[in-house]
Amino acid sequence: MILETRDLSYHYSDNRNIFHNVSFGVDKGDVLCILGSNGAGKSTLLNCLANLYTPTEGEVYLSGERIKSMSLRSIAKKIGYVPQVHTPAYAYTVHDFAVMGRTPYLGMFQKPSKEDHEKADEILEELGIYHLRNKSYTQISGGERQQVTIARALVQDPELIMLDEPTAHLDYGNQLRVIKMVSRLSERGFAVIMTTHNPDHAILMGKRVAILDRDGKLTLGSVDDILTTERLSEIYQLDIEILYIEKIKRKACIAVL
């Protein structure tokens, strides 16, 4: 297992449970999509897995090692974290931004080497965004920015990639472009954990899915088992249908309203 959690819980000081007794494992090539309503705590859960927050109870293990006893540097060599798109204060070029993924491999006084720069360019090329190389990160579109942040995570050379709502604030086309990119990452052997608002994205990824409900319970399983008409209608408090569409040969999530 690349990542394993045991009885993970998180609650605020007012005792409101965000999630409790979360236990699961993620292996090479696995994809886990975490769904949940607004404010359910998907991002909190993801941040606990990434060691950005400390869970109130329970443990996270990274390749069998307790994450709490690992250094930030060694964690960053295993987990590439893709935060939600935001605008940084300074207009770094896409290339400079991607190279920052080499940070866990650099000493305190070191700058990225020639190899580090080449590595960043290679990954930009692999992801098909090399043409953005010299543009400033603040000037490209939201969808491009998300892809560049994914590139930076890949430059970290991780085993596991975590994405916090990678499709938020993106138009329909860009959402699917990012989903396609993430799906290809799992084919290449990366383990992927992502939060999303769109059940369809989980269906498209076609692997494992987890739903975090308002009581802080995480229900986890295959797309077919978990994404049912009843459960989704319950979570989003709306009539939602999961239908098999013959023409595209897959299930789709459709709102009735």
Add this chain to the structure above:
Amino acid sequence: MQKDTIAKNRATVSSEDSPLLSDARYRILLAGMIALLIFVVLLSVAVGRYGMSIWESVRILLSSIFPVKQNWTETMSNVVFNIRLPRTLAALLIGGSLALAGASYQSMFKNPMVSPDLLGVTHGASAGASAAILLTLSPVMIQVWALVGGFAAVIIATMVPRLMKNTSPTMLVLSGIIVRELMISALGIVRYLAAGSGNEAIMASITYWTMGSLSKITMESLGSVVIPLVAAAAVLMLVRYRLNILSLGDNEAKSLGMDPARMQLLIVICATVLTACSSSIAGSISWVGLVVPHLGRMLVGPDNSRLLPISYTLGAIFMIIIDIIARTFSSLELPITIITGIIGAPFFFYLLYKQRMKMQ
């Protein structure tokens, strides 16, 4: 009208799409800046009431190392070694230090609108130094008090946003304004007390601290701050790539394997030492720490591995030129802050105007 603006916007965007400076061109630019710095140093040594040519100033300077045939008067050599050289070196160190501190604060706080003076550090250090002068403490204690004032300012300025549980860039700027005004008032109280004491010398000395001046720099006062100024600058230069990572925010720095809190502490200490030690020998000097890093970013982009060296050199050049103006413009010495303001404010307006499309 609207169409014009749109067309103009596009023009700005496309011109900024051009690739940034290549490594080779950056090195040429830095080398050019260093050459310019050497030139203004020599100019600064040559210019003044005892005028001499740059060539003469070079010969006098070299005479301390090599045997050079002396064809100048003792007075000239005195002026060069006891007055102009310490002053020029002080201008170089202070200008470089303030610009470096400004660039570091800006990256660390993820906020291009902060600087040593806008955070209140400059005035905090001056208030501390003035209080020490009022108490007729030794020069070493003046420096210690300057450091205390500077650190007090930076601690309050960063505490306010945390207390308000709002760490937005705007809150930090507002908090800096609070601290700055507080420190200016503290400086006012010290001046008021000094006026009450009736001691003309102390009064004059404190006024000097309020406005910023290099006229009282001696080799001794310079010697007392050289080590902290050079050491703090060296540390910042060594960790400068880390400033890029810090400027992305705490969580991103953490997910890239870096402990943001420890690095921030190190950087705040170094930048505050640079500001406080500069203020302890030259008083409050505004604008340099804000304007120079912006100019640097226009020349080499935001990457701190390039920005810090270029800012230091630019800051040093800027300060030496300001000091030349201060002591040659009229028979009476002009306070530094007046000139940095007159040059800095319109220049900053120009920078804002050029970057207006990029501002959020």
